Amino acid sequence: MVKIYIDPGHGGTDPGAVGNGLQEKNLTLQIAIKVRDLLSGYSNAEVRMSRTNDQTVSLTQRTNDANAWGANYFLSIHINAGGGTGYEDYIYPGSSTPTTTYQNIIHEEIMKVVNFADRGKKQANFHVLRESNMPAILTENGFIDTVADANKLKQASFIQAIAQGHVNGLVRAFNLVPSGGAIHHTVVSGDTVYALSQRYGSTIAQIQSWNGLDANYTIYPGQVLRVK
Numbered sequence: 302m303v304k305i306y307i308d309p310g311h312g313g314t315d316p317g318a319v320g321n322g323l324q325e326k327n328l329t330l331q332i333a334i335k336v337r338d339l340l341s342g343y344s345n346a347e348v349r350m351s352r353t354n355d356q357t358v359s360l361t362q363r364t365n366d367a368n369a370w371g372a373n374y375f376l377s378i379h380i381n382a383g384g385g386t387g388y389e390d391y392i393y394p395g396s397s398t399p400t401t402t403y404q405n406i407i408h409e410e411i412m413k414v415v416n417f418a419d420r421g422k423k424q425a426n427f428h429v430l431r432e433s434n435m436p437a438i439l440t441e442n443g444f445i446d447t448v449a450d451a452n453k454l455k456q457a458s459f460i461q462a463i464a465q466g467h468v469n470g471l472v473r474a475f476n477l478v479p480s481g482g483a484i485h486h487t488v489v490s491g492d493t494v495y496a497l498s499q500r501y502g503s504t505i506a507q508i509q510s511w512n513g514l515d516a517n518y519t520i521y522p523g524q525v526l527r528v529k
């Protein structure tokens with residue numbers, strides 16, 4: 302089993318960055334829950350989260366929890382602020398393989414499916430990167446105080462794409478294996494969930510559930526959906 306610790310940044314009394322009617326803590330939780338749900342379709346992935354609701358959790362609690370669990374990877378999800386635009390991610394300064402390899406793969410997979418400017422692969426002395434005993438990454442998914450980025454982050458389909466990019470990276474980095482009998486389909490233009498349910502003999506409800514699609518879901522070309 303690959304034990305993946307998912308850390309939605311901030312929460313509870315700490316909203317993180319705020320802007321354009323959005324709070325970082327809510328966006329990071331939405332993305333993290335979708336990552337968790339998508340990973341449930343893989344037989345060799347085990348997930349633990351630092352929080353699953355709007356809860357105050359200190360940085361030390363997060364890294365202590367991941368270390369005690371014996372996570373193989375620490376994924377911290379954040380939204381940026383400060384007037385820029387686009388996506389970037391961080392590993393601890395001076396990290397070697399496999400941390401750098403995981404960053405390369407996850408960065409590449411997120412950039413493939415998310416329409417964000419690429420701000421690059423970076424390093425920083427952040428608590429969760431320094432105090433975690435396992436390879437770790439911190440992703441910064443757009444700028445909450447930049448209108449163009451915030452408008453993207455307000456769309457459920459965009460949040461879904463960010464989550465899918467993280468999962469595609471984890472699947473490649475850790476050779477995650479789809480659950481027994483599961484079939485994954487890469488969406489092409491014109492596909493609908495109804496058509497996919499007919500083609501693969503699944504129900505629409507099953508496809509929604511496997512992929513964490515909520516009531517207002519949309520699917521997009523390049524998205525990998527579990528369809529059986």
Ligand SMILES: [Zn+2]
Nearest residue numbers: 310317379380
């Ligand atoms: Zn943050």
